[in-house]
Amino acid sequence: MQTDIRELLVDFARNNSSLDEVRIVDDKGKILGTSDMDNQGIVGQKSTTPLIKRSLSLNTSEDKIYMDDSDGNKRVWVNVLPIKNKDEVIGVIYLVADIESVYTQVNSITSIFITGTLIAMVITAVLGILLSRTITKPLIDMKRQAYAMARGNYSRKVKVYGLDEIGQLAESFNSLTRKVQEAQAMTEGERRKLSSVLSYMTDGVIATDRRGKVILINSPAEKMLRVPHESANGEPIIDVLDIGDSYQFEDLMGQEATITLDRSTVEERYILRVNFSVIQRETGFVNGVIAVLHDITEQEKVDQERRDFVSNVSHELRTPLTSMHSYLEALSDGAWQDPELAPKFLEVTQNETERMIRLVNDLLKLSRMDGEREQLDKSFVNFTDFFNHIIDRFEMMKKDSIKFKRFISKEPVIIELDEDKIMQVLDNIISNANKYSPDGGQISFFLKKFANHIEVAISDEGLGIPKEDLNKVFDRFFRVDKARSREMGGTGLGLAIAKEVIRAHGGDIWAESNRGKGTTVKFTLPYSDLPEDDWE
Numbered sequence: 001m002q003t004d005i006r007e008l009l010v011d012f013a014r015n016n017s018s019l020d021e022v023r024i025v026d027d028k029g030k031i032l033g034t035s036d037m038d039n040q041g042i043v044g045q046k047s048t049t050p051l052i053k054r055s056l057s058l059n060t061s062e063d064k065i066y067m068d069d070s071d072g073n074k075r076v077w078v079n080v081l082p083i084k085n086k087d088e089v090i091g092v093i094y095l096v097a098d099i100e101s102v103y104t105q106v107n108s109i110t111s112i113f114i115t116g117t118l119i120a121m122v123i124t125a126v127l128g129i130l131l132s133r134t135i136t137k138p139l140i141d142m143k144r145q146a147y148a149m150a151r152g153n154y155s156r157k158v159k160v161y162g163l164d165e166i167g168q169l170a171e172s173f174n175s176l177t178r179k180v181q182e183a184q185a186m187t188e189g190e191r192r193k194l195s196s197v198l199s200y201m202t203d204g205v206i207a208t209d210r211r212g213k214v215i216l217i218n219s220p221a222e223k224m225l226r227v228p229h230e231s232a233n234g235e236p237i238i239d240v241l242d243i244g245d246s247y248q249f250e251d252l253m254g255q256e257a258t259i260t261l262d263r264s265t266v267e268e269r270y271i272l273r274v275n276f277s278v279i280q281r282e283t284g285f286v287n288g289v290i291a292v293l294h295d296i297t298e299q300e301k302v303d304q305e306r307r308d309f310v311s312n313v314s315h316e317l318r319t320p321l322t323s324m325h326s327y328l329e330a331l332s333d334g335a336w337q338d339p340e341l342a343p344k345f346l347e348v349t350q351n352e353t354e355r356m357i358r359l360v361n362d363l364l365k366l367s368r369m370d371g372e373r374e375q376l377d378k379s380f381v382n383f384t385d386f387f388n389h390i391i392d393r394f395e396m397m398k399k400d401s402i403k404f405k406r407f408i409s410k411e412p413v414i415i416e417l418d419e420d421k422i423m424q425v426l427d428n429i430i431s432n433a434n435k436y437s438p439d440g441g442q443i444s445f446f447l448k449k450f451a452n453h454i455e456v457a458i459s460d461e462g463l464g465i466p467k468e469d470l471n472k473v474f475d476r477f478f479r480v481d482k483a484r485s486r487e488m489g490g491t492g493l494g495l496a497i498a499k500e501v502i503r504a505h506g507g508d509i510w511a512e513s514n515r516g517k518g519t520t521v522k523f524t525l526p527y528s529d530l531p532e533d534d535w536e
């Protein structure tokens with residue numbers, strides 16, 4: 001059997017180069033044969049290999065890899081397989097295979113694998129960076145643009161790199177920028193419009209929040225309320241309007257509340273009307289209040305003047321009518337038969353009638369001046385001649401005891417004026433001077449020429465006008481001494497008419513007086529000294 005085994009192993013060793021050695025060992029551990037031709041000496045010896053011993057005793061196949069130092073440093077794999085005959089171990093096969101080449105192969109495969117992995121990783125990284133750049137670049141662009149937009153710069157645009165999702169996002173971002181810009185421009189425009197409307201309107205406007213604190217006040221309102229610029233913001237409207245004594249903020253929230261503020265001082269009348277409207281949302285939630293302030297001083301003044309005028313007219317007409325009524329009554333009661341009384345009574349009624357006619361005529365003149373302020377029938381007049389002519393007329397009618405003195409140069413002054421109306425003015429002033437001049441008094445007439453106006457002055461040496469009444473004598477129906485003026489046939493409208501006429505001509509009229517020392521009434525008329533050349 002040993003020979004058979006030997007032949008078999010030699011044959012096996014020749015044909016199978018992958019195995020280094022094959023040994024057959026019997027159940028006693030004796031080596032029956034080996035395929036190693038150079039080591040035939042061990043045949044018949046007892047094997048000392050621990051793997052064989054274990055395999056024989058445990059009846060299992062054992063294997064192990066270890067370094068074979070004898071033949072260079074190479075790795076060998078030793079496998080011991082039990083040979084069984086019907087469950088009985090009759091020996092083992094001991095195989096030694098050189099697996100260094102397998103390791104070399106595995107190593108080369110590993111190195112190929114590592115290199116491949118590294119290359120793949122580098123390619124992936126490069127691709128990743130490139131890919132991420134295509135994604136992050138537009139995103140960074142958009143981030144920058146968002147910052148720019150936050151700072152109010154809408155001129156930037158995000159570059160669109162493609163039509164993918166990021167490209168679409170960039171497109172949407174650009175259109176969003178455009179829309180925000182348009183909306184911003186519109187809001188800005190509306191804001192500017194609103195602020196210019198608010199500052200150029202003549203009414204004052206104050207807006208509050210729902211607690212009544214001022215959030216907006218335009219400059220006319222600041223001027224009307226005389227509060228310093230921008231100091232009212234954040235203050236309660238009740239304090240700004242100074243109405244805390246009589247109102248609470250809730251009182252102003254009523255539908256269309258209106259209050260009148262009388263801010264008149266001793267020197268000046270000043271009345272404001274404030275209309276309040278509530279700013280309400282559709283839900284009924286109150287957002288605040290808007291107060292609109294109107295300066296109604298002028299309107300109040302006009303209303304008061306109108307009331308005074310009507311009562312004055314009625315009063316002025318009632319006096320002559322009452323007196324006429326009583327005289328006519330006396331006449332009809334029999335006085336008409338009295339040859340002494342009748343002519344006197346009739347004369348009084350005639351005088352009263354004449355006074356009423358004068359009054360009505362003056363009223364008519366005034367009402368015409370009020371209504372047709374512009375319609376002056378103007379022509380160029382040499383004022384020096386015109387003035388002298390009027391004084392001449394009065395000189396013929398005046399009392400001898402009164403002296404006239406003219407301070408008028410002979411130089412012609414050409415002025416464009418309504419002759420009839422200025423004549424009425426001069427008539428009135430001169431007749432007043434005549435009326436109030438004492439016997440032996442002097443009336444002086446002045447005409448002064450200035451660069452762009454002339455000044456006419458007529459002064460008398462009469463009883464004068466008290467200082468506080470100097471302006472009032474130009475008011476309708478004002479008389480310093482009512483009884484005396486009426487006695488002299490005055491209507492109290494002469495200077496009022498004069499003022500209207502002079503104002504319509506673009507001039508001014510005023511009175512100067514020292515009590516007891518006479519009165520000077522002065523008026524100006526605009527005048528332009530046309531150079532001679534203009535007429536050539």
Ligand code: ADP
Binds near residue numbers: 432465479489
């Ligand atoms: P009247 O018809 O009463 O004269 P006027 O309007 O002409 O009305 O004058 C108003 C008032 O001014 C007069 O009633 C008078 O009291 C006062 N007045 C006008 N002129 C003089 C003057 N020269 N001297 C004193 N008082 C004058």
